[in-house]
Amino acid sequence: MSFISNLINGLSLGSMYALIALGYTMVYGIAKMLNFAHGDVIMVGAFTMFTAAATLKFSPAISIIAGIIVCTLLGVIIEKIAYKPLRKASPLTVLITAIGVSYFLQSLALLIFGSNQKSFPMLFNFEPIRVNEDLILKSDSLMTMGVTILIMVALTLFINKTKTGRAMLAVSEDKGAAELMGVNVNKTISITFAIGSSLAAVAGLFFGLTYGFIGPYTGAMPGIKAFVAAVLGGIGNIPGAMLGGILLGVIENLSKAYISTELSDAIVFAVLIIVLLVKPTGLMGKKINEKV
Amino acid sequence: MALLEIKNLGISFGGLHAVDNFNASVEKGCLYGLIGPNGAGKTTVFNMVTGVYKPTCGTIHLDGKNLTGKNSIQINKQGIARTFQNIRLFSNMSVLDNVKLGLQNQIKYSVAQGIFHSRSYKRKEKEMDEKAISILKVFGLENEYNYLASNLPYGKQRKLEIARALATTPKLLLLDEPAAGMNPNETGELMDTIRFVRDEFDMTILLIEHDMKLVAGICERISVLNFGTELASGKTEQVLNDPRVITAYLGE
Amino acid sequence: MKKNNLNIHNLITYGIVVAAFLFVSILVWTGNASRHLQAMLVPIGLNIILAVSLNLIVGFLGELTLGHAGFMSVGAYAGCLFAIKYAEILPTAVRFPLAMIIGGLVACVFGIIIGVPVLRLKGDYLAIVTLAFGEIIRSIIINLEFTGGASGLKGTPQNSNFYIVFVVIMITLVVITNLVNSRAGRAICSIRDNRIAAESLGINITYYKLLAFVIAAFFAGVAGVIYGHNLSILQASVFDYNRSIEILVIVVLGGMGSIRGSVIAAVIITALPEMLRSLADYRMLIYAVVLIAMMLLNGSQKFDKYKGRMNIGGLFTLLKNKKSAKEAG
Numbered sequence: 001m002s003f004i005s006n007l008i009n010g011l012s013l014g015s016m017y018a019l020i021a022l023g024y025t026m027v028y029g030i031a032k033m034l035n036f037a038h039g040d041v042i043m044v045g046a047f048t049m050f051t052a053a054a055t056l057k058f059s060p061a062i063s064i065i066a067g068i069i070v071c072t073l074l075g076v077i078i079e080k081i082a083y084k085p086l087r088k089a090s091p092l093t094v095l096i097t098a099i100g101v102s103y104f105l106q107s108l109a110l111l112i113f114g115s116n117q118k119s120f121p122m123l124f125n126f127e128p129i130r131v132n133e134d135l136i137l138k139s140d141s142l143m144t145m146g147v148t149i150l151i152m153v154a155l156t157l158f159i160n161k162t163k164t165g166r167a168m169l170a171v172s173e174d175k176g177a178a179e180l181m182g183v184n185v186n187k188t189i190s191i192t193f194a195i196g197s198s199l200a201a202v203a204g205l206f207f208g209l210t211y212g213f214i215g216p217y218t219g220a221m222p223g224i225k226a227f228v229a230a231v232l233g234g235i236g237n238i239p240g241a242m243l244g245g246i247l248l249g250v251i252e253n254l255s256k257a258y259i260s261t262e263l264s265d266a267i268v269f270a271v272l273i274i275v276l277l278v279k280p281t282g283l284m285g286k287k288i289n290e291k292v
Numbered sequence: 293m294a295l296l297e298i299k300n301l302g303i304s305f306g307g308l309h310a311v312d313n314f315n316a317s318v319e320k321g322c323l324y325g326l327i328g329p330n331g332a333g334k335t336t337v338f339n340m341v342t343g344v345y346k347p348t349c350g351t352i353h354l355d356g357k358n359l360t361g362k363n364s365i366q367i368n369k370q371g372i373a374r375t376f377q378n379i380r381l382f383s384n385m386s387v388l389d390n391v392k393l394g395l396q397n398q399i400k401y402s403v404a405q406g407i408f409h410s411r412s413y414k415r416k417e418k419e420m421d422e423k424a425i426s427i428l429k430v431f432g433l434e435n436e437y438n439y440l441a442s443n444l445p446y447g448k449q450r451k452l453e454i455a456r457a458l459a460t461t462p463k464l465l466l467l468d469e470p471a472a473g474m475n476p477n478e479t480g481e482l483m484d485t486i487r488f489v490r491d492e493f494d495m496t497i498l499l500i501e502h503d504m505k506l507v508a509g510i511c512e513r514i515s516v517l518n519f520g521t522e523l524a525s526g527k528t529e530q531v532l533n534d535p536r537v538i539t540a541y542l543g544e
Numbered sequence: 545m546k547k548n549n550l551n552i553h554n555l556i557t558y559g560i561v562v563a564a565f566l567f568v569s570i571l572v573w574t575g576n577a578s579r580h581l582q583a584m585l586v587p588i589g590l591n592i593i594l595a596v597s598l599n600l601i602v603g604f605l606g607e608l609t610l611g612h613a614g615f616m617s618v619g620a621y622a623g624c625l626f627a628i629k630y631a632e633i634l635p636t637a638v639r640f641p642l643a644m645i646i647g648g649l650v651a652c653v654f655g656i657i658i659g660v661p662v663l664r665l666k667g668d669y670l671a672i673v674t675l676a677f678g679e680i681i682r683s684i685i686i687n688l689e690f691t692g693g694a695s696g697l698k699g700t701p702q703n704s705n706f707y708i709v710f711v712v713i714m715i716t717l718v719v720i721t722n723l724v725n726s727r728a729g730r731a732i733c734s735i736r737d738n739r740i741a742a743e744s745l746g747i748n749i750t751y752y753k754l755l756a757f758v759i760a761a762f763f764a765g766v767a768g769v770i771y772g773h774n775l776s777i778l779q780a781s782v783f784d785y786n787r788s789i790e791i792l793v794i795v796v797l798g799g800m801g802s803i804r805g806s807v808i809a810a811v812i813i814t815a816l817p818e819m820l821r822s823l824a825d826y827r828m829l830i831y832a833v834v835l836i837a838m839m840l841l842n843g844s845q846k847f848d849k850y851k852g853r854m855n856i857g858g859l860f861t862l863l864k865n866k867k868s869a870k871e872a873g
Contacts, residue, residue, distance in 0.1 A: 034668055082836055089843025091667070092608065096796045097843075099789055100835035107828035224675070224785070231672045266683035269676035276673055277661050342744060368746030376744075382737035384801075385730070393734050396727060397746050403755065406726025407719050413726065420727075460745055 004135055006257045007250065012141035012210070014249020015148035019203040020226030021233070021241040022155065023196030029172035029236035030192045031087075033094045037078060037101035039223015040109075041197050045071045045204030046120065046214045047109060053121040060123035068201040075197025076190050084186070102220075109216035117215040120208030144206045151199065152242055159238065168192055172236065225252075228272050234285025243283060247271075293356060295320040295496050296341075296464055301350035303340060310336045311520045314350070318464070318513075323490055324498045325511030325528065329540060332517040334500045335377055338466050341498075342374050343367040355463060369397065371463035375453040375470060377500075383442035387433060387452055390441050391424040394459025399423070424459065430492070431455045431485060447478045451485070458493065465489070467499040471506050479503055483510050508532060516540065554721050557804040561592075561717065564811075565710045572706070582706075584818055586774045589709030590767045591810040593716045595794040596803055597763035600720055602792065603800035604729065605756040606736025608671040610788045611658070612764050614678030615651040617783035619765020621691050623647030624700040624772035631701050640703045644712070644769045651765025654681075655758040663753045675785050685780040696779040697772075704774035712770065716763050721803055723759065732756050733801075797838060 020042060027035045048070040052063035082101050086094045126139035159165035170178040171188045179185050207222060208214050229248040233240025248268055255267040275283060294317035301314040311333040318324045326334050339345045341352055343364040352359045359367055373394075382390050401416045428434045431451040436444060441452060450470055457465060470486070471479045483506055489495055501507050507514060508528060515525035518540045524531045531537055568585065571577040598612050623643035630639050658677050665673055685691045692698065723729045731752045734742040743749055772778045790813070798809030816834070820827035 028668075034671075082840070085840055086843045089839075092602070092796055092800070093839050093843035095608075096793055097836055097839040099793065100832050100839060103828060104832035104836065107832055111825055111829060228672060228676065231669065235668065260687070262687050263683055266680040269680050272676050273662075273673055273680075276665060276669060280665055280669065344740070364740075364743040365746050365748055368744060374744055376741065380738045380741035380744075382734045382741065384737050385733055389730055389733075393730055393742070393747065394745050396731060401727060403723070403726075403728045406728050407722050409722050409726075416727075456745065 002135055005137070006253055008137060008141055008145075010250035010253030011246060012138075012144045012206075012249070013253055014246035015144045016203050016206045016210070016245075017222065017226045017229045017249050018242045018245025019148055019151065019199045019206075020222060021229040021245040022152075022238065023199050024227050024230040025233070025235055025238060025241035026168070026192050026196050028230065029238075030168060030189055031079075031083065033083065033091065034098060034227070035083075035196075036095065036098035036223075036227075037105060038196065038200060039219035039221075039226065040102050040105040041071050041074060041200040041219065042204040042207060042222060043109060043214065043216065043219035044074055044105060045201030046208045046218060047113060047118075048201075049123070049205055049208065050118055050120055050214060053123060054118075063121075063123065064205055067204060068198050071197040071201035071204070072194045075193040075200075079190060079193040084189075106216050106220070113216065115216065117213040120212055120214050123205070123209065140206070140209045144210070147202065147206075151202065155195070155238070164188070164191060225268065228268065231282055232272050232275055234282030237282070237284045237286075240282060240284035294318055295322075295355055296498065297351075297353040298337075298341070299351045299353075301337065301340060301347055301352065303336060303345055303348045309520050311340070311517075314515075314517070314520075314522055316515050316522075316525065318496060318498055320496050321490070321494065322496055322513060323486070323511050324496075325507045325514035326498060326500045326517065327502070327504075327507055327514055328517035328523070333520040334517055335468055336520075337517070338374060338468055338500065341367075342372055342466065368460055368462070371461075372466065373457035373460045373462035373464075374466035375450070375457055375468055377468040377472065379446075379449050379453055381441040381449055381453060381456075383440065385441060386437065387428065387439050387441055387444065388421065388424055388437040390452055390456050391427055391459050392420050394427075394456040395420050395423055396460075398459070398461060427455050427459050430458075430489065447474050447482075450474070451482070454485075454489070458489065458495075463496065465495050465497045467497060467501075469500050469502065471501060471503045476505075479506055482506070486510055504532070550725060554725075557721070557807065558714070558717060560804065561710075561713060561807060568706070580818060580821075584815060585706040586704055586709050586770070588811055588814045589706070589713055590771055590774075591791065591794060591814045592713050592807050593709075593763055593767040593770075594791045595798065595806040595810045596716050596720050597760040597767075598791050599795045599798070599801065599803060599806045600724070600732070600756050600760045602795050603802070603806075604724055604736060605732050605753060607663075607753070608667065608792075609674040609757075610671050610785055610792065611674030611676075611678035612760070612791050613783040613785065613787035614674075614681040615654060615761040615764035616768035616771070616787070617678075617681060617685060617780060618654045618768070619647035619651040620768030620772040620778055620783070621685060621697065621780075622650035622765070623769030624697055624778055625690070627701055627703075627769075627773065628697075628699045631699070636701065636703050639701075640708070640773065643773070644766045647769035647772075648762040648765040651761040651768070652758050655761030656754065659754045659757040659761075663750065663757060675788070678783070678785055678788055682780050682783055691780070692778070694780075696777045698777050700772050700776075700778060702773060702776060704770050709770060712766060716766075717803065717807075719759075720763075724803075728752060728755060793835065797835075 020038065023038050024035065027033065027038070045067045049063045049067040052058045052066045053060060058066070078101055082097050083094060086097060124140065128139055129137040131137060159168060167178065167183045167188045168191070170181065170183050171185055175185055207218065225248060226245060229244035230241045232248060233244025251271055252264050252268050255264040259267065296318040298314060298316045302312045303310050314337060326337065328334055336345065340347045343362050343366065346361055354370055354372060357370060359370055382393065399416050399420050401412050405413045425434055425437060428437055431454065433448060433452060433455065436448065441449065444452060454467065454470065471482055474482060486497060487510055490497055511528050513526065514528050514531050516523040516531060516537050523540055524534045524537050568577065572582065594612060594616065601607055601609050623646055626646050627639055627643040662670065662673050686694045731742070731747050734747060735749055735752060739749060794809045794813045795806055797813065798805030817827055817831055820830055823830060
């Protein structure tokens, strides 16, 4: 495969990571917590679409919308039940709770769908685009990238131009002050989880289309990678998550193509470590000085 | 030569001159006050002297040794100890352990001796306990030695912080608003304690304080900071009667 | 006075472990221990060692790491490779302890290599970087020839048993407890409580962070060697971040900074999935629900009244406070 097609596949994978990383980073920015269960929301999204399309024979559009709705609701419900009571608890308690939620979603999926991988229905059937002999563009890669760019533009506009978006920025800056200024903190956090989880559902769709198979533990590794991407870009920083996700996808795909398939994960993690050692708060993270 | 010699000290954060051209020389055994309105840069001076911030210009000498640009750990080892404006105790540890941490570099034994609870561990621990209790006694905290630091009332927490700083056997003690949040009775008691520490330990003390009664009562010399620059310095009485100082505090 | 209380507290912890050991030994000798129970003893013991050592970093130093399984794997491979090489040459009584020491020391070396650059990161950043290191170690082991690669390392003599694990547990407990109650341990705890104040007292933060990290890595390495000697095949895939998380869950559930809590939580968390075996497919689900419920009860404001009761270390503090209140009143 040519360098260009490897690069494009990397960009497509990176777009998927970026979508997941956005959820991580938005939740981190606002609730100051690592939502370890975020990766499993991807899996829930993918399984919902699978059930709607393959089992219930709904049309692709309806299946996708169902997946997004289920994930959005799931994100809000998880926040209400598991994280909201712990707003003032130690970060470690919240982290373990998130891990508990992650186990819960995985074992629930295991119970319902079994441990065998399910083949994800081909919701779209576009022909690959042949540019020339060496360069064949997979249409789902192009779609992943296109949709991700659209979502990122929309999200940036939403956050900077709408009242709700600015409320999100205010809450992530200073929860107490935002509350005093009349921002409904609970609502804002719910909306953040809703947006993050719906993005995860979209990522779940792309995961299914790209790999063709889904299982109960499908979300775990992309979740961790997206978490790495969010930290790489500077956790809590939205453009950082986009940049981190795309970089990660490209690095992963190029190392798979040119260095070693087995070591590609190790290379991705090594890049994270090197970046953090040079810039301890990530590529676009702000330096925080502790006041003495 | 003075014990602490600060020359032309300055720092800026992103273009803002927080402290500019600050000079002070604190003689051995002196009780020196640093006063000024909120945001004048007093704590910033402390943070530079103790190595929390690196000054952008100027020098700091203690006992003739250049301390400029050294980190907090090195500066403490050179003989400067401090307390903090917002109390920084080891809150999940006992009062005794807080003071013993101040003794960390005075009474030593190796990690292995600690793990195997060797004889030298037992001897040195006992020595630390005794030393710590004797310091706690100065502040009337010896009966609370087994309390968690966070369970002490506010005034006692401030005292414990001074006790802990003293345990590092400094040449110079920096107190950042030691009377903040204390009632007049406690403040009076604290003034006696500070004087006692100076006399008993032959200590040089530099303190930041807003309570003018305390400053006028115990400080021999003071410097006044305003907007990061030095407004006046000298004998306490003279400075406090300086019209410029009165204007800075009360406005035009 | 205070010292005595402390000693009694530690002796009770040791006593609990010894009593549990004797009880189980009697069950085994009299033939009353089921195969399931016997098979669980070494894993339980390993989790005790891992949790108590991780508690040094998470509970006492106050830093979050997700790479404990990485140290475990490095130790396991180093110790087992040694044991395989000298299986015919050295008698078990010499080889196995030596393998444990080698595994521990190699883990220490990795602790230093990883700790020196990484320990200036804080909080979540440290967590993700240690997780990353754990995953890198795993990937590399899988891709090496001499470690047996993805198919695993075979041929380690199966020398692990419940008695050896017990001895190692006791050593771990005594070393960590004594360390925590010494000059170095105080310095480690002071970094957790207030780093800036610790620096102002001239305490060498970097050194003590690294010390805690390296000592914890040592015991993780030793646990790895025991693990390797317990199975006929050693596979790198078991040392993934989920294994690190499992140990972290034990530490948090047992109460951070409570050694006794870690011990008890290790027993419960390791045995729970086994005890739920009859529920078959539902056991992981129940485990997850129990975990979430415990955390909610532990950290939620609504349940403040019961606070501390849902983690094991807190339970002891609560009982102790009641007792001392009784004595005072």
